[in-house]
Amino acid sequence: MKSLLIGAATAALLLPAAALAQDHDHGCIDETCTIQSIFQTGDEAFTGYKGVETPHYGTWGFDLTGMDRSVLPGDNFNRFANGAALDRTVIPADRSNYGISFGLLRELSDNRVKALVDELTARTDLAAGSDEQKIADAYRSYMDTARIEALDAQPLQPYLTAIRAANTHEAMAAYMGQTIGALGSSFFGTGITTDQKSPDRYVVSTSQSGLGLPNRDYYLSERFADKKAKYQLYIAQMLEMIGWNDPTGSAAAIVAMEDKIAQAHWTPAESRDRDRTYNEYTIQQLAAEAPGFDWAGYYGAARLGDVPRVIVRQNTALPKIAAIFAETPVETLQAWQAFRTVDAAAPRLSQRFSDAQWSFRSRELSGALEQRSRDKRGISFADGALGEAVGRLYVAEYFPAESKTQMEQLVANLRTALSHRIEGYAWMSPETKAAAQAKLNAFTVKIAYPNKWRDYSALDIRADDLFGNGERAGRFQWEYQLARLNQPVDKTEWGMTPQTVNAYYNSTNNEIVFPAAILQPPFFDPNADAAINYGGIGAVIGHEIGHGFDDQGRKSDGNGVLRDWWTPADATAFNALTARLGAQYDSYEPIAGHHVNGALTMGENIGDASGVAVGLEAYHLSLNGAEAPVLDGFTGDQRFFLGWAQVWQAKYRDDALKNQIATDPHSPSEFRVIGPLRNVDAWYDAFDVQPGQHYYLTPDERVRIW
Template identity: 75%
Template structure:
């Protein structure tokens, strides 16, 4: 069940933008540079006189000094220096591909969800049709393994019959249109998102699709040849299980077909360019420019046939993919669709299907040794089926009001710090500075949870119908999107649930969003030292604000409109600085043979650099001219940098790290620490980093953007 999430740029702290939906404004003090910065803590809990009311979770003041590896010089590898002993002790659970700070918080969130969901499932007094009853029934439908095994492939049969009946190219185009919001796939993905150039309205977007591996590199790069071979074996296995003719031969044909499609696809770097991916079309013009695919029939089937305009993302790829579609025999198109439908539905089917799908997609692609237990998967299914309903329960039990208030103060501090920094930029002129300040003033902030919760009254969930529940949920979401297509943009909506351990920036709304689940140690500890909090959650806030001024987010103005608000000279200066930053990241190699692609990670790298620089200045401003206390022999600046490093404390399986390098716009964790810090003068002073160490840069080589 896939929903295409495309359109406005979204920068997330951890997850790639493709994983986020585009889917309560708060008034803040200190919106301009003349306002003084408020302290993160009140009363006795100030930076100058810190006293927590309880012991911090990590160490005596928010960072466990025993987790360092002091055999490593800070300038040779600050990630190891700050985190080495702690990382060495990390044991990746057998049902995970990585483990560390994010995973520990996700685990906490999962355990809380387990308590909530199992508590509802055990009750017999729930009102039928209530959100709580639907959550319980969603869980029951997934945990009922006996019924799932008894049904085996039966839920697939209506789909397979419809695919076999689609015996012409036009009928297959209709069928592909019908998969929007349902199981199956298409050579083209379509969805509804905010219009990047008219962000008060929604628009239909369409773009390249049609491949089953993570991206085009897995078909074309020799480093992933073993994954492509295993994929072909998996396709054959799945076709055999659904009774498709000649599964081995057909699987080879499907992979060869997808290789052609991959050759037509834009690269991940090209897909980041927001100027290139905004191309206004009509359906008639798309049919003219990309003949060979029944576009009108496809959009009619997706209930989009009457839209007056749409945005085509990869305009030069569409004619090539349409031509491939036209030259592919209908029998192969049917086999392709049958496989992708089975692959999509497999986690909800009997053990032979779910094990096969997990075996390739989690074990072979990401190196995960064991599948999550059925109970864990059932809880995730129930949570995901009614995300904001479970989020409402989560917030009521686990998110104190004071956390939101303190976050609002912190955000105000970070905004003031960035405003000061913009005023003092030497590479930017006054005209562009004024536009940047206006954008900063217009930022909106969402903290913890939505002011308005989703209404799930129209969603039917049955305790005895797992696949039906998933299908109805997909159609519920698609119909929700369709209903708002002609409505003004609802800026109160959230693209993440409160129980998500992440944060994001949405350029179309010019907003930064911080779900409740991330506002906990090690990111934010109300009993910890403010320096560590500024390095942790302060760096996160600065990172998300920084997305509004990264290489893509900076293409939208304060109202979210995709337009150029830069002078030519300032734009050239900015691009020169980002090129220098990219040259640094191009040398980083998280795993042998797999270097970071700075064209893919540039936005997140700028976000990290901004987060550290702005977070540090906000910490200094919060001291109100007083010296930072020395705690356990560490200075305030040292504790700030420890706080940033602690956030990225993690360990990855090799296959997962390789996949991250190929597909993820975020750099590997160790370089999210090393990369930003080596460009900050205060880091050199704090840890006496000297020439001759591995990551030393001369002052002239350091890149200072925001």
């Protein structure tokens, strides 16, 4: 799977998971002020949007005051379109990065959820066992700080006792299996996903894991040596807080062990390859190929011992990691498990634990200056435990039904545009074109919210038990996954909640999905200029459709089956194009010494390039032969490109940017603006981009994939 938010066969649109997981509230004097009114002040630093009213941008959907017209479009289109907005925006203290458009909508969504939860917690008539009662009680439990402080580390004691009792390698392997759906961790990540070669059924999947830092680079690259040293201190701190023996020595042993695991890991770019990451084993075969780890005990403890087969992702890494497990003293494995348990539990423990975790994971690794307020974290907890129950209330209150109809028309236009483009590709044979058209015609589109909602009746939520609520929510989710194993794939399910500001493509379902919360300005505004909508949500639709034809998505057919439907010559031609695109992105250096990884970000970069090219053609189709009007001196094409740039306004703290470059399949926002546009001929025409300007490419250097 290649996703931030979903799983292996899914490509999420837009933002790092860490960015999406944060919510913030900085602000306006008037709680219902619009983005337009804030932007038009022009003389104060902008730090966020507060309120529940739908934002608006300028008079036709674009914030003209956010531009920096002193910069030539060809020298830096991101600065030209967004420079003034970026200059006056201050990253909120509790954020490590701030995607302005995404951040504002995320805040808007969170504020709306907060309003819903506040209304529920104020009521005394909620039916026991109802979703509404559970949402309110989940939030109440997070806000019951007196009880949380009184308990301190007490909720951890049963776990620590069990870890101390797991005093053999076999017992520790079984314990790792028990952590699936519970606190703790494993050297291997295991879950239940849709089978990529038989997408009508579910399958167990296992992958490399075991690292406490973001990825292998943080162990193996000198660029992150300071972070690894701070990590060791953090481990020792947490072990000392739970009274573990020899916390300093244990921390050193844990980091030394994780160093070895990091050396065994595949790189993030290697782990994107869907052909290499589909390896079928029985549990017995896996035990033979990766000895040193009790696989039968591990899967048995996870209640997966009778599954007929397992899909192993990084198959050459697992034997090495199993050998590391076998050679590591059990005392180190126990200390590692104790640390991973308290690290995961910290947000639901007393303040000394949550502060310590935030200090390392948010401030040290990502540069945030302040921890989010308690109420914001409480809303995130309730939303995380009962996401679709919250989403049902969100949609009823905040999503206009007419937006769904307009989105359906936009999607239809994007399909038509891509179909036209496929027919025009000289490098693609008729056979592959026919298969591509069949896949495009087979796309499923999900807009705003699911047709059926998740049933939370089996989830027990109590107002006085935050720690237990988290435990039960984890078990509830794992029970839900286990129940799917012998059932047909439910293609009506959603991988995101309606209140999520994002979108995704799922290759095994061959579907594109657009939650309600992204269907707002600046992405989509029913009252905005069409060019802005096509540059915003239109290009987003094109981006998601493009994932079906990116370097990994293209490997599945219209039924979601992982198979090669390309002629060898067409595959060779496609790979030559992607190699050229990857080289462009490799050259981008958002921060000194840290280049974009063109291989890691390839799928998202192709999605962006497709979104812009197909979105622009769809915009032209929508004009029905009429000439686009000129608004405030900007032509229709110019407004389309400005609309694309506007949705990617973002600022990063240095550590957050380094983290994204090392770990994230999405390029930093600056190059999500610039990277696609410099390969589009119409951009050069629209803004008279000339040789000598920084991002100018000659026509033969421009990469045109979809």
